[in-house]
Amino acid sequence: MDERVPRDFETLRATILDRRASLPKRIAQIAAYALDNPDDIAFGTAASIAASAGVQPSTLIRFAQQLGFDGFTSLQQVFRERLRERNSSYDERLAALRAKAEDGGGHRAIFDGFVAAASTSLGDISRSLNDAHFEEAVALLAKAETIYVLAKRRSYPVASYIAYALGKLKIRNQLVESAAGLNAEMIGFATPRDAVIAISFSPYAPATIEETRSIAEQGVPIVAITDSSFSPLAQFAKVWFEVAEADFGGFRSISATMALAMALTVAVGEKRREAGRRRKG
Amino acid sequence: MDERVPRDFETLRATILDRRASLPKRIAQIAAYALDNPDDIAFGTAASIAASAGVQPSTLIRFAQQLGFDGFTSLQQVFRERLRERNSSYDERLAALRAKAEDGGGHRAIFDGFVAAASTSLGDISRSLNDAHFEEAVALLAKAETIYVLAKRRSYPVASYIAYALGKLKIRNQLVESAAGLNAEMIGFATPRDAVIAISFSPYAPATIEETRSIAEQGVPIVAITDSSFSPLAQFAKVWFEVAEADFGGFRSISATMALAMALTVAVGEKRREAGRRRKG
DNA sequence: TACGGATTGGAATTAATATTTCATATTGAC
């Protein structure tokens, strides 16, 4: 393999288009097939692809070799990489930034890293949020008398913002955070007519889990925001959201969680206003 | 393979979540890995995936078999299918989302709005942040004995995250938030060898301004994060940052502020480590 | 603590897949 081997899909595509006129018949056939069905190249085996394209496996390999690859396998990597990038082109940017930050790219790199981590997380949640779950959570919270907000440590800032926003929207709420150790009593007042927003990420704060369990046992419906389907919060929750936050420099972003929390809060406010209008009108 | 083998990713996911409690340790480990890194399953070989997940290839196969597949290969098909579908239908999904949001299709639009506001704010700050100011602020904070963190209301979540992160980095700090009205006393302890991070946005919380003024008069250097050069905070600060946050539904994003705050914190941690090494070496 | 069953690790085996080889066919030049 010399250095002019296409490493990314776009270069590869350009190279193929450039040479197609001078390619032998069967090679041209497989070239056309490759550009038309890139997904098949990414996932198929040499034999299956060759069959779909109507050529021999050996032709496929010759095609790869003419492009400078040392075999079909290396060619296939480019097609796989393309699929990966589509889904998470941000991850690579992040990795690059991390590298830059590490070898002394100054402190600006750290800032860029956090911005990139936040953007990545926002992109991810935007793609993965389930509308039905969201509606369900909003409905559940909108009919609560009091909304309890439960979070410690890294998630606490989110909880405090939710509490602030709920307050502004005149929705009765209780931030469970007592430094005086009165959380158990505070939680004790919750009834099934209330609701809870619980937020916790790995490593899950034991207090949050304990409090969530205890409030769940009182029959209070719970909306959880957490980071994995294996989170202990998930089992207690009526509705739960999985939020994957990118991290940088050992600290995870919380921007996706924030966006979700804000959206929930404001949507609950909306829903209540709608319900209020219906009752009056 | 009986008929209950999951054929699509969502069913598979649900099945795994359903059974997770009853799975043996290593199987659970690979299950968690699979749901967290679906792309790796799609592209990897049994050996490479097993290695990343920290188990033996045989465990991976047992996992597949427990789910009803007849081997790893069939399981992998489901993960590959998911990637194919996602890519082919991404544009359609996006278009559908927009249409739905437009004709009042529920609360998803609110969520999208917050994500957009956060993204916009991140883009803005990324463009406008002044590197020299950033370095100056980091230098100033890095040599402080104690970092005081000052913010109320909407900015309070940021302050609480800063305090959390500083604590993790073992940097002495004091979050000025006492509900008991002891802020004045707390601030009284600050000396010119300390430093302050003050955060406030219009409408500026009178308490924040008052406290910032008083601490500035004691000769304590201040780094301010605020939203305009006319901000009352700016006049007290040694260094200040102007952060323009987009708003949605009456609530402003705080993601840009968060990113800046995190970057400051981590950069201060870095700088201290560097200084520590120099002293020792 | 000893037993039995379930689980796991790691090597051996088997299956699959890519690549090479070689005989045959095609093409283009003279």
Place this chain on the structure above:
DNA sequence: GTCAATATGAAATATTAATTCCAATCCGTA
């Protein structure tokens, strides 16, 4: 039309990867 160069097909081989198997370990139970 013949020759040489090139391209192609098909089968043989080499490589890589999936699966199986068995011994060791762990875990719950008596």
